[in-house]
Amino acid sequence: MEESLSLRPLTARSIVLSTLLGHHPPALPARALVRVGQLFGTAEGTIRTALTRMVAAGDVEQRDGAYRLTERLLTRQARQDDSRAPRTRPWDGDWEIAVVTGERRAAPERAALRQAMAGLRMAELREGCWLRPANLVRRDRPAVVAEQCTLLTGAPERDPAVLTAGLWDLAAWARRARALEAALADRPGPLADRFTVSAAVLRHLLADPVLPEALLPADWPGERLRARYEAFDRDFRALLLQHIGETAGPSGDRERGDRGI
Secondary structure, eight states: OOOOOOOOOOOHHHHHHHHHHTSSSSEEOHHHHHHHHHHTTOOHHHHHHHHHHHHHHTSEEEETTEEEEOHHHHHHHHHHHHHHSOOBOOOOSOEEEEEEOOOSOOHHHHHHHHHHHHHTTOEEEETTEEEEESOBOOOOOOHHHHHHEEEEEEOOSSOHHHHHHHHOOHHHHHHHHHHHHHHHHHOOSSHHHHHHHHHHHHHHHHTOOOOOGGGSOTTOOHHHHHHHHHHHHHHHHHHHHHHHTOEEOTTSSEEOSOOOO
16 A cells, blocks of 8 residues: 655754754854755744754754754764664574663653663563664663663564564555655655655654564565665755755865855
């Protein structure tokens, strides 16, 4: 069953955040971010108001004539980059398990743990028990995980494919991945449309559990989507940089061609 692709519109904050997350290093002058906003018909004042609010919220900081992602969002950028080329290792049947053993956790602590587990691509079997196949290269675990959980390694006695199917909705992920793959193949003309598709693909790749091949349904579209996105992104990134007046330096990093604020 094919999925009809519905792409949510980008707010001013989303435009700024998506632009910086896709930029290396993640820093741009306000004028460049305003130019991106213009692609969506977003007024300059709306973008600048969003920047002010993002500074107040700790999402970005203003330094050296540019707006930069803060440490918290640099972690998200690293996750986004990793989702485009996940680091895996051969799977021997083991699973990573994290069991919550911390007591009387406040709501913010529970929310922080849930966010950390999503970043580690772990799924919740039941409240307080998180797990996944141990096929990913060891990741740095946020402190909140060590503070609240006991970490174990084990393996299910029943069919791991059955367990996997109960932890992730793989059919839904695959349907949307195929719809996004088709959208990339269509290569939408307007730069704003390309931007919206690009942001949607990156969000979807972040939700890929990156499972061992033995646990995936036939014709899994994950690697195809990644390969098609890499080709799409090269063209899209060049057009976007041209629009905002940026150039790629000899090292491959983006050099700011306009430092105005």
